[in-house]
Amino acid sequence: MAGALLEVENLKGYYRGAFGVVHGVDGVTLTLEGGEVVGLAGESGCGKSTLAELVSGSPPRNLYYEGGRIIVDGFEIYKIDPEILRKEVQCKRMSYVPQASMESLNPVKRIRKFLLDVMEERIGEKPKNEEEVVKMAAEHFKKLGLEPWVLDRYPFELSGGMKQRVVIGISTLWNPKLLIVDEPTSALDVVSQKRMIKALMDLKEEGIIQSILFISHDISTLRQICDRCVVMYAGKIVETGSMEDIISSPLHPYTQGLISSIVSYEPGKRRRGRYIKSIPGEHPDLRNPPPGCRFHPRCPYAMEVCKTEVPPVIISEKGKREVSCWLYSRGGK
Amino acid sequence: MMEALECQSITKIYTSGLIRKKMIFGAKNVSFRIRRSEIVGLVGESGSGKTTVARMILRLIEPTSGDILLDGESIFSYDMHDYYRRVQGVFQDPYSACNPFYRIDRILHKALNLVSNNLSSAEKNDLIRSTLKAVMLNPDEVLGRFPHQLSGGQMQRILVARALLVGSELLLADEPTSMIDASTRAGILNLLLDLKENRGLSILFITHDIGQAQYLSDRILVMNKGEVVEEGATDEIFSRPKHSYTKKLLASAPRLYEKWEWEPEEV
Numbered sequence A: 001m002a003g004a005l006l007e008v009e010n011l012k013g014y015y016r017g018a019f020g021v022v023h024g025v026d027g028v029t030l031t032l033e034g035g036e037v038v039g040l041a042g043e044s045g046c047g048k049s050t051l052a053e054l055v056s057g058s059p060p061r062n063l064y065y066e067g068g069r070i071i072v073d074g075f076e077i078y079k080i081d082p083e084i085l086r087k088e089v090q091c092k093r094m095s096y097v098p099q100a101s102m103e104s105l106n107p108v109k110r111i112r113k114f115l116l117d118v119m120e121e122r123i124g125e126k127p128k129n130e131e132e133v134v135k136m137a138a139e140h141f142k143k144l145g146l147e148p149w150v151l152d153r154y155p156f157e158l159s160g161g162m163k164q165r166v167v168i169g170i171s172t173l174w175n176p177k178l179l180i181v182d183e184p185t186s187a188l189d190v191v192s193q194k195r196m197i198k199a200l201m202d203l204k205e206e207g208i209i210q211s212i213l214f215i216s217h218d219i220s221t222l223r224q225i226c227d228r229c230v231v232m233y234a235g236k237i238v239e240t241g242s243m244e245d246i247i248s249s250p251l252h253p254y255t256q257g258l259i260s261s262i263v264s265y266e267p268g269k270r271r272r273g274r275y276i277k278s279i280p281g282e283h284p285d286l287r288n289p290p291p292g293c294r295f296h297p298r299c300p301y302a303m304e305v306c307k308t309e310v311p312p313v314i315i316s317e318k319g320k321r322e323v324s325c326w327l328y329s330r331g332g333k
Numbered sequence B: 001m002m003e004a005l006e007c008q009s010i011t012k013i014y015t016s017g018l019i020r021k022k023m024i025f026g027a028k029n030v031s032f033r034i035r036r037s038e039i040v041g042l043v044g045e046s047g048s049g050k051t052t053v054a055r056m057i058l059r060l061i062e063p064t065s066g067d068i069l070l071d072g073e074s075i076f077s078y079d080m081h082d083y084y085r086r087v088q089g090v091f092q093d094p095y096s097a098c099n100p101f102y103r104i105d106r107i108l109h110k111a112l113n114l115v116s117n118n119l120s121s122a123e124k125n126d127l128i129r130s131t132l133k134a135v136m137l138n139p140d141e142v143l144g145r146f147p148h149q150l151s152g153g154q155m156q157r158i159l160v161a162r163a164l165l166v167g168s169e170l171l172l173a174d175e176p177t178s179m180i181d182a183s184t185r186a187g188i189l190n191l192l193l194d195l196k197e198n199r200g201l202s203i204l205f206i207t208h209d210i211g212q213a214q215y216l217s218d219r220i221l222v223m224n225k226g227e228v229v230e231e232g233a234t235d236e237i238f239s240r241p242k243h244s245y246t247k248k249l250l251a252s253a254p255r256l257y258e259k260w261e262w263e264p265e266e267v
Helices: A048-056 A082-093 A111-123 A130-143 A148-152 A160-171 A190-205 A219-225 A243-248 A253-260 A304-308 B050-057 B080-086 B104-115 B121-134 B152-165 B182-199 B210-216 B234-239 B244-252
Strands: A004-017 A020-033 A037-041 A063-072 A094-097 A178-182 A211-215 A228-233 A236-242 A313-315 A322-324 B003-016 B022-035 B039-043 B065-070 B087-090 B170-174 B202-207 B219-224 B227-233
Touching: A004 A048, A004 A211, A020 A048, A020 A063, A020 A211, A020 A236, A037 A048, A037 A219, A048 A063, A048 A094, A048 A178, A048 A211, A082 A094, A094 A160, A111 A130, A111 A148, A111 A160, A130 A148, A130 A160, A130 A190, A160 A178, A160 A190, A178 A190, A190 A211, A190 A219, A190 B244, A211 A219, A219 A243, A228 A243, A228 A253, A236 A243, A236 A253, A243 A253, A253 B182, B003 B050, B003 B202, B022 B050, B022 B065, B022 B202, B022 B227, B039 B050, B039 B182, B039 B210, B050 B170, B050 B202, B080 B087, B080 B104, B087 B152, B104 B121, B104 B152, B121 B152, B152 B182, B170 B182, B182 B202, B182 B210, B202 B210, B210 B234, B219 B234, B219 B244, B227 B234, B227 B244
Parallel strands: A037 A211, A037 A228, A094 A178, A178 A211, B039 B202, B039 B219, B087 B170, B170 B202
Antiparallel strands: A004 A020, A004 A063, A228 A236, A236 A322, A313 A322, B003 B022, B003 B065, B219 B227
16 A cells, blocks of 8 residues: 555644643644554543544544644645535545544434434435445444344443444444544453454454554553554654554653553463552643653653753654654764 | 451342343352452453442442451441441542542541541641651642642542541452553552552452453452352462453453454454
8 A cells, every 4th residue: 555544744733722722732743554553652631632633624622723734545634625524534534433432322313223314414315225224234233243133222222342333333334444543442341342453453354444543541452453653742742663662662761661550461470579660740731831852850861951952753764663852862962 | 367358148139120120130149258468359341240349348239138247247237437447448530539629638637537536636637648658649749739630640549548547457449540541550559559568458459450450469359240250369360260251351351562362253
């Protein structure tokens, strides 16, 4: 697959309200090639979901697009007409599944009716052959491990994992190239979490979707599905690299701290003692982000330069690894 | 080692419907013991009855049958005041467990007043400050603030401090870290380990996160559909799981250094 499916360049998005300006996403550049599964990691409040909302083209009202470019499969989504954006991008090329979207099913309608409503909204008129649409959906749901009877149930009759798969199923009905999923597994327990991820991987294997931008705070979940990982902190990207590299040799001090704070299950004998460490301090308030490197108040290696100047993005020789930290700039400046 | 708490085949049945009664077992013949200075991990998927057990121990709901003993006496024979002095809970959402209009010092003073009215206010302040230090909080930073001004990790520590202030011996921690970020979660887990070792606190740690259960617990209980399907020492359970459900649960846990193996019969 040649060409990037999603290009984000120096994107800025701020929340404006009575409480001040929150620099939610502040200069983010990232690309996603066709066929890639990219994980977006970081703690709550770091701007992961804000980035996804901006890319989706329909940010919430208090989130303002402040500059930069987002190109989805050739369409620059904040330049084109909203109607084209809706028809060509949101209804064809990209699907965005927001956080807690399993609660977005209509509680008083059967899944079948809800599905037809979504179809009507998409094609602009009532589907002529309703039975056919439902049949097609049933076929599609099978790939997600959902039985056809699910279509005749109300949302409250389904478990959380099933509802989540129904939402993913409906949002991938028209084979979008890009699927953005925001924390699809965080409300699920481990067993349904695994099933969910398997469903996503199957969709990709079947060619229904090409690429996934998978947002999660849980790196061990991202590990299971992603090729590449992007780590965000305080509205900026701190490190990008292949999933293996990020886990086995994290470069940025924040990523290092994040990896060493994870308790994941290890089969067999556990390690003794307190081997996990937390990162001291708190995530900064993005109304007033710290100058220089945003991680410097919590960083164990903070130098003078970190406090005043924004660190450069250093791209490793293979071009696969990017880290934004003064530690790796030549001579430390 | 002494037992702190013993559950004797407790069962909770929820009934629904007026004419055609439908019975659901929230918990079915659950028996286990928690010793002094021991962390027992209770794991299982959602709906397996973990929280039902915790709520029964906290006397929020009454078991349909069976008994729970604290120091050999049924917990229902204790005076509520005395009971909650010894058994306290820490939950998922720390903000919902505190009055949002009270400052932290008032929240802690109110808890302390429940147990000791004969201390002078200077002594009370000292006690609060030293307890806050025991949970690794800086008293100057948190006292005088409102709950919404503190982070989730800090609030969870406040709740642990409040439980310590009233002198509880048993802490029920129901998913205490699920709302807290990975980068600060480690601190909470290490704090629970410290309290167990230094203060002899017994903890029932309820979670669906296998990794955390393995990190903290001395013993593990695995629940499925209201029943305890497997019980044993942590290393034993995690290296040689016997029950098929435990095996399935362990196979589903995401690991940092390994990818899942996909078995065809799943999904």
